[in-house]
Amino acid sequence: xxxxxxxxxxxxxxxxxxxxxxxxxxxxxxxxxxxxxxxxxxxxxxxxxxxxxxxxxxxxxxxxxxxxxxxxxxxxxxxxxxxxxxxxxxxxxxxxxxxxxxxxxxxxxxxxxxxxxxxxxxxxxxxxxxxxx
Amino acid sequence: xxxxxxxxxxxxxxxxxxxxxxxxxxxxxxxxxxxxxxxxxxxxxxxxxxxxxxxxxxxxxxxxxxxxxxxxxxxxxxxxxxxxxxxxxxxxxxxxxxxxxxxxxxxxxxxxxxxxxxxxxxxxxxxxxxxxxxxxxxxxxxxxxxxxxxxxxxxxxxxxxxxxxxxxxxxxxxxxxxxxxxxxxxxxxxxxxxxxxxxxxxxxxxxxxxxxxxxxxxxxxxxxxxxxxxxxxxxxxxxxxxxxxxxxxxxxxxxxxxxxxxxxxxxxxxxxxxxxxxxxxxxxxxxxxxxxxx
Numbered sequence: 001x002x003x004x005x006x007x008x009x010x011x012x013x014x015x016x017x018x019x020x021x022x023x024x025x026x027x028x029x030x031x032x033x034x035x036x037x038x039x040x041x042x043x044x045x046x047x048x049x050x051x052x053x054x055x056x057x058x059x060x061x062x063x064x065x066x067x068x069x070x071x072x073x074x075x076x077x078x079x080x081x082x083x084x085x086x087x088x089x090x091x092x093x094x095x096x097x098x099x100x101x102x103x104x105x106x107x108x109x110x111x112x113x114x115x116x117x118x119x120x121x122x123x124x125x126x127x128x129x130x131x132x133x
Numbered sequence: 134x135x136x137x138x139x140x141x142x143x144x145x146x147x148x149x150x151x152x153x154x155x156x157x158x159x160x161x162x163x164x165x166x167x168x169x170x171x172x173x174x175x176x177x178x179x180x181x182x183x184x185x186x187x188x189x190x191x192x193x194x195x196x197x198x199x200x201x202x203x204x205x206x207x208x209x210x211x212x213x214x215x216x217x218x219x220x221x222x223x224x225x226x227x228x229x230x231x232x233x234x235x236x237x238x239x240x241x242x243x244x245x246x247x248x249x250x251x252x253x254x255x256x257x258x259x260x261x262x263x264x265x266x267x268x269x270x271x272x273x274x275x276x277x278x279x280x281x282x283x284x285x286x287x288x289x290x291x292x293x294x295x296x297x298x299x300x301x302x303x304x305x306x307x308x309x310x311x312x313x314x315x316x317x318x319x320x321x322x323x324x325x326x327x328x329x330x331x332x333x334x335x336x337x338x339x340x341x342x343x344x345x346x347x348x349x350x351x352x353x354x355x356x357x358x359x360x361x362x363x364x365x366x367x368x369x370x371x372x373x374x375x376x377x378x379x380x381x382x383x384x385x386x387x388x389x390x391x392x393x394x395x396x397x398x399x400x401x402x403x404x405x406x407x408x409x410x411x412x413x414x415x416x417x418x419x420x421x422x423x424x425x426x427x
Contacts, residue, residue, distance in 0.1 A: 006140060010182070013147045014175040017254070018168060020151060024158045026166040044327065046364070046404075046412040048420065076368065079167040081249040083366045107368030 030077040031060035038063040041084050042073045049073050049084075055117045062103075062110035064121050072124060074103055076110035083108050093125040101125070135283025138290045139182075146297055150253045156303055157252070164250075165302060169370040171254045176372045177244055178257030188264035189286075196273065196282035205279030214288070217280045218339075221272065221288040225338040228271035230349065233333050233414075239403045240379035241266035247375055249362040251325050256300035261376045292338045296321075306353075316341045319353045326359045329421035332414040364404065364417070379403075 021027075032038050038056055042049040042065050051065035051073070062082070063075040074085050085091065091105035099118040103110045103125070114121055157165035207213050232242035241262045248255050263269070275285045296316070298304075304318040312319065316337040324335040334351035337344050344350035353359070367375060386398040386406075394407035404413035412420070 007179075007183070010143060010179055013143075014172075014179055017147065017150055017154070017175060018172045020154055021166050021168045021171045024154055024166075026154070026157075026163065026171070027168040028163060044360075044364075046417075078249070078366065078368055079170055079370065080164055081167075081362075081366070083368045085368070105368070107374070 026080075028080055029061060030080050030082050032056050032063055032075070032082070033060070038065060038075055041075055041082055045073060045084055045086065055112075055114050055121055057110075057112040058115060059113055062112050064101075064103075064112065064114070064125070066124060070127075074105070074108070074110065076103065076105075076108040078108065093122060095122060135281075136287045136290075138287065138294050142294045142297070146253070146257065149298070153253045153301060153303055162302070165252055166254070167250055170248050170250050171252075173370050173372050173375055174248055174254040174258040177261070177375060178254075178259055180261050180372075180376065181257075181259035181263075184261040184264065192264065192269045193282055193286070195269070196276045196285065199273050199276045200282055203277050203279060205277075207279040207281070207284075209281065209284065213280070213284060217275065217284050218288045218291060220275050220278075220280070221285060222292055222337075222339045223343060224271045224275060225289070225292055226336050226343040226347070228268055229336040229338065230347075231271070232268070233336065234402050235400055236379075236383060236403050236405070237399050238266050238268060240383055241268060243363060243379045243403075244375050246325060246363050247367045247378075249360075249366060251300060251302055251322060251359070251361045253297065253300055255325070256297045258375075262380065265380075295339045300325075312341070314340060314342060320344075320350075322359050322361075323351050323353050325361050327362050327364055328357060328360055329417050330354075330357065330423050331359070332364075332418060364412070364414075 035054060035056065038054055039051055042051055049065065049071075050067055052068050054063055054065040056063040061077050065073045065075070067073075072087060074091065075082050076085065085105055085108055091103055093101055093103045095118070096102040096111060099113055099115040101112045101114060101118055101122055103112065154166060157163070207216070232238040241260045244260055245258050248258060260266075272285050272289060276282055299316055299318045299321040301318050302322070306312060306319050307317050311317065316335070316339055320335045320337065320341050323331045326332075331351055334349055335341065335344050336349055341350065367378070383398060387395050390398055390407060397405055397407060402413045402415070404411050404416065418424075
């Protein structure tokens with residue numbers, strides 16, 4: 001791989017493979033299958049997480065969960081998968097339309113369509129976020 | 134520098150990734166790949182080639198110096214090759230185990246694990262900071278006992294080439310004799326998993342016998358779906374963050390930690406914290422009722 005030509009060829013190969021992946025349709029969004037899926041993801045948090053309340057975005061693209069102590073976990077999409085974050089990872093939440101909540105953190109973002117549940121969760125998030133709403 | 138097998142293997146890597154993409158599409162396994170994830174993995178692979186080429190003269194010079202100090206000479210006889218490959222694989226096992234159990238080394242290795250996908254492109258998700266982490270020290274004993282530096286580096290390259298094909302879900306389990314001796318896709322899926330049962334298991338490069346010998350082997354179970362990635366999954370597809378995020382996290386911890394705890398954030402296992410606010414692999418395993426064999 002020494003010299004600029006082999007490196008340039010390798011770069012071309014990388015671009016070709018990425019284009020092939022895109023062309024074959026490997027750019028789909030993550031989708032939660034239901035409450036069990038969201039709960040299983042949240043339980044992977046350090047120390048675990050047992051939700052007593054949860055709301056899943058209507059498109060399956062994320063979720064908000066609250067445990068008995070009032071702590072809120074956010075499930076946000078990353079490509080075809082998800083990440084789970086707690087308010088300790090600073091974030092802010094704001095309304096983004098009817099029933100829509102935009103949640104952003106240091107390394108994640110989610111647009112959650114919670115419908116009629118949106119206002120209630122926005123209030124919960126306002127209390128949970130150290131960064132404020 | 135001596136024989137480097139990697140350039141010869143790259144065309145095969147490209148063809149096999151393309152074949153795996155087509156296989157995933159054809160069989161409806163649309164979760165097998167993600168375009169941006171693939172771009173990051175292949176970008177890290179390309180960057181690691183550049184980083185490796187930049188570091189190679191220094192690594193070779195250090196090895197040559199050690200070689201000049203030892204009176205031992207194994208030479209280039211045909212049997213030196215399999216002997217060196219075996220010894221190098223043992224050295225790799227300990228390097229890899231340290232790469233998961235010592236945060237300093239983990240900072241360099243974590244990017245190989247930070248994809249939530251497991252496919253052939255993940256194999257190329259290699260480090261840019263191996264030289265910074267001085268992981269080559271694990272190979273120095275081989276030079277000290279008389280293996281030529283060029284031979285050691287060639288064997289290390291062959292080991293890396295072997296490990297490419299085991300990063301796939303396209304291969305289930307292989308014949309028992311093969312699974313007993315060699316690292317396989319099944320064994321390595323366990324290694325890349327975040328399931329508590331699978332954390333910090335199967336560190337082997339080519340021969341899985343080292344894990345069986347040193348108590349770190351865990352077989353893949355049919356009743357437990359593998360979840361890939363790292364305990365704190367990356368939140369995006371920024372290649373620079375993928376390459377350096379753990380080094381930055383170490384830096385933040387070193388600044389914030391009290392003096393007597395600073396060394397722990399460098400040298401203890403990933404997830405260790407002086408105030409117990411985080412979880413190590415062993416703590417996660419215990420929380421799930423899994424005894425740590427180590």
